[in-house]
Amino acid sequence: MNQAPTPIPEDHFIEQMGLISQGEGGTRIAGRILGLLIVEGRALSLQEMAGRLQISKASASTNSRNLANREIIRMATSASSRQDYYEFVPGSYTQMVAAIGLTMRRTAAKVSESVARLEAGSARDRVQELADFYQVSAEFVDDWAERLASRSKSV
Structure with missing residues (x-):
């Protein structure tokens, strides 16, 4: 074989x-x-x-x-x-992470637009939860990108 x-x-x-x-x-x-x-x-x-x-x-x-x-x-x-x-490009890994954060911020904004159009109630609450998820995730990823950037500058 x-x-x-x-x-x-x-x-x-x-x-x-x-x-x-x-x-x-x-x-x-x-x-x-x-x-x-x-x-x-x-x-x-x-x-x-x-x-x-x-x-x-x-x-x-x-x-x-x-x-x-x-x-x-x-x-x-x-x-x-x-x-x-x-x-x-040396250091582009930080750029990759920053791009993920940008995508999450854009998604949070689009989902938030939908929240504003929904009537108060459980559907609106669930959609708001999704918007919050993307916003918090974007902030987390932004912090991650900053840590990577500062780490590469100190090396």
Whole structure:
């Protein structure tokens, strides 16, 4: 019985990042790109990403721009090349957490709008409880992001 070869640990991590991204509602390729940039620890051209991940250059470009818009990776330049390069942004984990807080604050605001439209009663109370949950969670996540930011500054 033939077994599939065991992937090298770096490739396994890259694939796991793809699955994590996909599980969180993102694209698998974006997660794989992020994993690749973390593992490599240097800027990579779109061509290098595409080759390593066995994806099209267009897909590497689209997903890299998406990650850059979220400030998780950034475009880098190379004096010797006209290609687009991307690199992982150190400290972007704090940005990821802050984005979660922002999403929760927005959700709390939307749910609160619904509370204002409901008549007094148990339905309104339950919807208010949900709005409070999102608001308190947003505050918690904001505190978490601040702790991460202050910790990275002291290291």
